[in-house]
Amino acid sequence: MEAKRQFTEPFAHSPAHEALLRAGSRIRPLQQAHAHIVVSGSHRSRALLTKLLTLACKAGSIGYAHRLLYSVRNPDAFLFNSLVKASSSSGFAIDTVVFYLRMLQSRVSPSSYTFTSVIKACADLSSLRLGKCVHSHALVSGHGSDRFVEAALVNFYAKSGDLGVARKVFDEMSERTVVAWNSMISAYEQNGCAREAIEVFCRMRERGVRPDSTTFVSVLSACSQLGALGLGCWVHDYIVGNGLDLTVVLGTSLINMYARCGNVSKAREVFDSMSERNVVTWTAVISAYGMHGYGSQAMELFHRMKAHGSCPNNVTFVAVLSACAHSGLVHEGRGEYASMSQEYGLVPGVEHHVCMVDMLGRAGLLDEAYKFTKELDRGEQAPAVWTAMLGACKMHKNFDLGVEVAEHLLAAEPNNPSHYVMLSNIYALAGRMDRVEMVRNKMIRRRLKKQVGYSTIEVDQETHLFSMGDQSHIETDKIYQYLDELMRRCKEAGYVPTPDSVLHELEEEEREYALRYHSEKLAVTFGLLKTCHGTTIRIVKNLRICEDCHLAMKYISSVANREIVVRDRLRFHHFKDGHCSCLDYW
DNA sequence: ATAGGGTTAG
Structure with a gap:
């Protein structure tokens, strides 16, 4: 403490200090400021060195930060914490761990602040072994039940693939902040467990914790996964009703939710209403049109995007090329593939090759x-x-x-x-x-x-799941009866079941069921029974729709006079009046 | 004069 006072006073507003402030996080000026510090003899000032170190990290010069640290005799807790924080939030996860280890070696005690940053670094590395080790350090040093450390741990375990432990840490928290809830919801959502994410969201509401825009971003992603349009719309209403800011991230989530739940025009509405858009937003709306088979609209937006000065990246090109693929825009696709590297200097990856x-x-x-x-x-x-x-x-x-x-x-x-x-x-x-x-x-x-195929359909905000030949639904008899009637009417209208090759993958006893009782047929029948005339039927399927179901859907849309939207593994099919939006091109 | 947290979109 003596030392601190001694070096603090004389250097206030010194030229060296001012040079450092002017430099900000730009590496060349920083090095000049460093020279200034050395020449003026202020290199013994802890404050100046600490500032220089954090700025070096933020400038991306992590090697420079390491060399600087070497030159410091007896670095203190202040300096280590600054380094750990700056390196971790600048994405230098391995370096954060190295700094942390040096901190331990130097016998400087880590604080709860230290642990949040180090655990974040472990999450970035997805290193279960490392993170568990840091977790036990935190427990031993008495920082294991800090609410920030705990939220970081939930995130860390989720990103490292151990959802069970993430949930355990979450359950054992004494005080759950909104960020802790958000971490748990996103943990499930990011690991493909959308149902569980929504369940946690419901618990959160029961506990009276007020969700924020981050909560909704994760909940909307979960809705997108499931095709849960009902909940998605509820979230949208809540956002509007509660005057939540439609930030870029939230707006982009909404676009994605509407698109993946089958409602492109709502996705477009949200896009049009946004005051701020970035490359992710543009990519989301391009991909929305693409997956619904509206290739020319996707291309039009892509050109508008470029005219607006937003620069497309690798993900944008996946959306663009996949839109071309799903609409048969071969000429455009070839051109964009070429421009990707020629005009934008981007390197095509596996996903782009797949699209081509x-x-x-x-x-x-x-x-x-x-x-x-x-x-x-x-x-x-x-x-x-x-x-x-x-x-x-x-x-x-x-x-x-x-x-x-x-x-x-x-x-x-x-x-x-x-x-x-x-x-x-x-x-x-x-x-x-x-x-x-x-x-x-x-x-x-x-x-x-x-892989087992299944289809889901949402009726009154409740999701019903069907698999092939499924008889587990309570209204099974009614469904099968109505399906038989539907098929009879389709046949009268000219439907001839496709002698599909899928039959041959199945065991003998399954064959008679197979074609007639594919999951999407059961789901659509249920939808027709449960919703009133004029309501669009929306089905989500985990695999590709088969040829026979595709044909049957066209006939059903006609004989039942209903619009049917089917999302399969790759894209959307809109069936209406006996036709499909994909023009049988899928 | 030096730091100060965890969660979010294609």
């Missing part, structure tokens, strides 16, 4: 798609790219190429059941039933199971 192969493949340009894939570097020929190629082969019934690609994929990923399913479908299409059998036996030997 998908786009060319869907359009029937199988040779070009194949050439595109083959011309990628070996290391860039990711299984996802070949999978897109395989899908194209199946779509255009190219047996020889399909078999070749499938064999290649099976060699690369022998434990991925979807490759086997695809290969067996291709054999089935070619009538090679012996091969179908062989592929299926291979799957059985490897104990691989086809």
